[in-house]
Amino acid sequence: xxxxxxxxxxxxxxEQQGIDISMSDIxxxxxxxxxxxxxxxxxxxxxxxxxxGSFWRKDGESxxxxxxxxxxxxxxxxxxx
Amino acid sequence: xxxxxxxxxxxxxxxxxxxxxxxxxxxxIELFFSEIEExxxxxxxxxxxxxxxxxxxxxxxxKKVLFLASKKGxxxxxxxxxxxxxxxxxIKTEDKTIPRPASISTVKTNDVSERKSIPLSDININKxxxxxxxxxKEEERKTVNLIENQAEQKNTVETDTKxxxxxxxxxxxxxxxxxxxxxxxxxxxTKITQPSDLLIxxxxxxxxxxxxxxxxxxxxxxxxxxxxxxxxxxxxxxxTSGFLPIIIAIFLILAIAGVxxxxxxxxxxxxxxxxxSNNINDVKFEQLVVEDSLNYSYMIIPNKDVSxxxxxxxxxxxxxxxxxIYISNENSMNNSIIATGNSIxxxxxxxxxxxxxxxxxxxxxxxxxxxxxxxxxDIKF
Numbered sequence: 001x002x003x004x005x006x007x008x009x010x011x012x013x014x015e016q017q018g019i020d021i022s023m024s025d026i027x028x029x030x031x032x033x034x035x036x037x038x039x040x041x042x043x044x045x046x047x048x049x050x051x052x053g054s055f056w057r058k059d060g061e062s063x064x065x066x067x068x069x070x071x072x073x074x075x076x077x078x079x080x081x
Numbered sequence: 082x083x084x085x086x087x088x089x090x091x092x093x094x095x096x097x098x099x100x101x102x103x104x105x106x107x108x109x110i111e112l113f114f115s116e117i118e119e120x121x122x123x124x125x126x127x128x129x130x131x132x133x134x135x136x137x138x139x140x141x142x143x144k145k146v147l148f149l150a151s152k153k154g155x156x157x158x159x160x161x162x163x164x165x166x167x168x169x170x171x172i173k174t175e176d177k178t179i180p181r182p183a184s185i186s187t188v189k190t191n192d193v194s195e196r197k198s199i200p201l202s203d204i205n206i207n208k209x210x211x212x213x214x215x216x217x218k219e220e221e222r223k224t225v226n227l228i229e230n231q232a233e234q235k236n237t238v239e240t241d242t243k244x245x246x247x248x249x250x251x252x253x254x255x256x257x258x259x260x261x262x263x264x265x266x267x268x269x270x271t272k273i274t275q276p277s278d279l280l281i282x283x284x285x286x287x288x289x290x291x292x293x294x295x296x297x298x299x300x301x302x303x304x305x306x307x308x309x310x311x312x313x314x315x316x317x318x319x320x321t322s323g324f325l326p327i328i329i330a331i332f333l334i335l336a337i338a339g340v341x342x343x344x345x346x347x348x349x350x351x352x353x354x355x356x357x358s359n360n361i362n363d364v365k366f367e368q369l370v371v372e373d374s375l376n377y378s379y380m381i382i383p384n385k386d387v388s389x390x391x392x393x394x395x396x397x398x399x400x401x402x403x404x405x406i407y408i409s410n411e412n413s414m415n416n417s418i419i420a421t422g423n424s425i426x427x428x429x430x431x432x433x434x435x436x437x438x439x440x441x442x443x444x445x446x447x448x449x450x451x452x453x454x455x456x457x458x459d460i461k462f
Contacts, residue, residue: 001120001127010112019105028099029109034131036094049088052114053146066133068148077122078137078144 003030041066121146126221138225140232147228149221361391369425377409379428386422389414396428401444404451405429416458 007026014021021029040047041057048054053070091110096103117135120127126136133150364387369380379396389407390400407414409429413421420426454460 001125003129006113006116006127006129009116010109013112014105014108017108019108021105025099025101026109029095029101029106030113031131032095032098033091033110033113034129036091037132039094040090047091049114052118066150068133068135068146068150070146070148074118074121074146075144077118078146 006030134221136221136225138229138232140229145232147225149224361387361395364391374430376430377427378430381426381428382424383420383422383426386419389418389420389426392420392426392428397431399444399447401447401451402431404447404454405431407454416460418460418462 007023007030010030011021011023011026014026037047037055041055046054046056049071051071051073053068053074055066055068057064057066088110092103092106095101095106095110099106117127117129121135121137124137126134128134131151133148136147136149137144138147139145363385365384366381367384369382371377371380381392383392389403389410393403393406394400403418406426406428407418409427410420410425413424455462
C-alpha cells in the first residue's frame with residue numbers, strides 16, 4: 001500500500017463519519033503530519049503515538065536516520081492474528 | 082515525555098497551519114496510524130514517502146514490526162527539499178513554514194457532481210513532500226530477508242544463551258568446586274545443584290577471587306621464564322662493563338700523577354743543582370797537591386757543579402759530614418751546598434778516624450752540626 005491508497009482509505013472513513021474533505025486537503029494533511037513529525041525529530045525530540053510506537057532520529061555527519069519502536073499494544077495485535 | 086502530549090502537539094500544529102477544525106485533524110491522525118496498523122496486522126507493507134516503509138516480519142514464532150526509514154541526504158539537501166516542500170504560498174507559524182491549504186469544504190452535499198474530485202495525476206505530492214530515495218522491491222525483499230535471518234539468528238542466540246550460560250557456569254562450577262571443597266568443610270558444604278546457587282555462593286565466599294574462577298590463562302609463562310634468565314646475564318655483563326671505564330680512569334690518573342711527580346721532582350732537583358750532578362760518577366774531580374796535609378786530606382777541582390753532600394759521601398763514606406767541608410770552603414760556597422764547577426774544594430781531615438765514620442754518635446753529632454749551620458746560614462737543600 002502506498003500513500004495514495006492510504007489517503008483514499010482515510011478519506012472514505014472520514015466520509016463515513018460525516019466529514020467531507022477533498023483529496024487535496026487530505027494530501028495536505030498528510031504532508032503536514034509528516035512535516036510536523038520531521039520538525040519534532042529535527043529538534044532532537046521523539047514523537048510518541050499512543051498504541052502505535054515512537055519515532056526518533058539520529059543525525060550523522062552527512063545524513064540522518066529515523067528510527068521507530070513499535071508499542072507493545074501494536075506488537076500484541078500483530079501477534080494475536 | 083508524555084505520549085499524549087506529542088500527539089496533541091501534532092494536532093495543534095496542524096490545526097494552526099491548516100486552519101481546519103481540531104476534531105478533523107485528530108480524526109485524520111488517528112485514522113492515519115490506524116490504517117498503518119491495519120496494514121501491518123494484515124501482513125501488508127506500507128510505503129510512505131518521506132517517512133519510510135512499515136512491514137511485519139516473522140522472527141521464530143513471533144512477528145515483529147520492521148521500519149525502513151527513507152534515507153535523507155545531506156543537510157543542505159534537506160534544506161533544499163524543505164524549500165521545495167514549502168512552495169509559493171506559505172504561512173509562518175511559530176517559525177514553521179507550512180504550505181497554505183487549498184479550499185476546504187466541510188459542508189455536506191448530496192449532489193455528487195458538486196464534489197470536486199481531483200484526479201490523482203494532478204496531485205503533485207512528490208514535489209511537496211521531501212524527496213527521498215525510493216526503495217525498489219528487490220532491495221526491499223533483500224533487506225527483509227536479511228532482517229528475518231538476523232532475527233532468527235537472534236532468537237536462536239537468545240534461546241541458546243541460557244544454555245551457554247548454564248554450560249559456562251557448569252564448567253566454572255567444576256573449578257569452583259575444587260577450590261570450594263578445599264576451603265569449606267564437608268559438614269558445611271552446600272550442594273550446588275543449580276547455577277544460581279553457584280553465583281550466590283560466589284558472592285558469599287569472599288576468599289574466592291576472579292583468578293579462581295577463570296579457566297584459561299594465557300600461555301606466556303615460558304616466555305617470562307626465558308626473559309628472567311636474560312636480565313640476570315645482562316646485569317652481570319653490565320656490572321663488568323661498568324667497572325672497566327672506572328679502572329681505566331684510575332690507571333690514567335695514577336700514570337699522570339707519576340709522570341707529574343717525576344717531572345716536578347726533576348725540576349726541583351735542577352733548581353737545587355743536585356739534578357745536574359745527581360750522579361756523582363758523571364763528575365770528574367782533579368786532585369791537587371795538598372800543601373797543608375795536617376788540616377786537609379784532599380784538594381779537588383770538580384769539572385761540574387756538585388753538591389758537597391755527594392762529595393762528603395765520596396770522600397767520607399757518608400753525606401752527613403758535609404758541614405766540615407762547608408766550613409773549610411765557606412768563602413766559596415755562597416750559603417749553598419752546591420760547589421761550583423772548576424773551583425777548589427778542600428776536604429778537611431777530621432779528628433776521628435775513618436773507621437768511626439759510621440759510628441752512630443759521630444753521625445749524630447755531625448747531623449746536629451749540619452742543622453746548626455743550615456739554620457745559621459739559611460741554607461736550603
